[in-house]
Amino acid sequence: MDLLTNIWLHIQEKGLVRTLSIIFNRMVDFHFDFKYKTDTRNKISLHDLTVTGENKEHGSFYQPTMALSFNRLLERVPLPPESVLVDFGCGKGRVLLLAVLRGIKKAVGIEFSPELCAIAHNNIKIVEQATGSRLDISVIEGDVTHYEIKDDQNVFFFFNPFDDVVLEAVVKNIKKSLQRKPREIAVIYYNPVHSHILDNAFLPKNGYIIGGEEYMLYANC
Ligand SMILES: C[S@@+](CC[C@H](N)C(=O)[O-])C[C@H]1O[C@@H](n2cnc3c(N)ncnc32)[C@H](O)[C@@H]1O
Known part of the structure; x- marks a missing residue:
């Protein structure tokens, strides 16, 4: 599934505001790892x-x-x-x-x-x-x-x-x-x-x- 389809499904399930908030939060998470060069992201089963x-x-x-x-x-x-x-x-x-x-x-x-x-x-x-x-x-x-x-x-x-x-x-x-x-x-x-x-x-x-x-x-x- 491509990113846009994923976002669209998320909007349908959780609404636009929640989806935008999660996208912004993910960007902050990316910035944390980018700033320090740490590895804290990504789900692992x-x-x-x-x-x-x-x-x-x-x-x-x-x-x-x-x-x-x-x-x-x-x-x-x-x-x-x-x-x-x-x-x-x-x-x-x-x-x-x-x-x-x-x-x-x-x-x-x-x-x-x-x-x-x-x-x-x-x-x-x-x-x-x-x-x-x-x-x-x-x-x-x-x-x-x-x-x-x-x-x-x-x-x-x-x-x-x-x-x-x-x-x-x-x-x-x-x-x-x-x-x-x-x-x-x-x-x-x-x-x-x-x-x-x-x-x-x-x-x-x-x-x-x-x-x-x-x-x-x-x-x-
Ligand atoms: C949802 S993640 C939360 C990670 C971290 N606390 C955070 O908030 O960024 C849950 C973590 O709990 C660990 N975990 C689950 N059961 C555990 C157990 N019985 N003893 C120790 N760690 C456990 C998993 O390996 C996983 O890393």
Whole structure:
């Protein structure tokens, strides 16, 4: 299918305004990779990736969060002080980079595809060289269900990375961590397909539509 047919089908399905907004967002994404010489774009099916652990069939394919909408979100969302962000299913690390470049103190990504982890590590190195500063970003290879949440982590980001089974397990780990170390947190769920799980676990604070993209914000108090 050629590009124009694709755009025409998109307009019919989502409307003109949403389609134009997505095209503009894609241009900003292209600019991010062009500016830093990173590789954060393009969808990748999990069938084309190696995966560590037993949850491949519960996971979503790689697709990056749109840079413009994420940056706008960060301008609007009240985050706890000394924010340390965790991106569950961080892919090529775009959210980690955007967060730290926007002033978030520290970011940690967990990703079960070794290929995507390698690309994320490389992207971080490239942006560190381009900006001449060391970025406090770590990428941990593994399944999110095995990740033990640290006491300083207080902003939890999900871009619809997996189904309800895995989401339940991660939410349980966040709750366990809060019992061990009570603190203020924010949970951001982008494209909130399984929002009922977070609705039952946390306090829904706000919903945002930014550039046609839906985000839900939750807190624990
Ligand atoms: C929709 S992409 C989001 C990428 C990134 N968070 C972003 O917003 O740019 C979802 C990612 O979650 C990863 N993923 C899915 N299930 C996972 C699991 N159980 N453990 C670790 N990573 C997982 C996929 O490999 C994919 O890279």
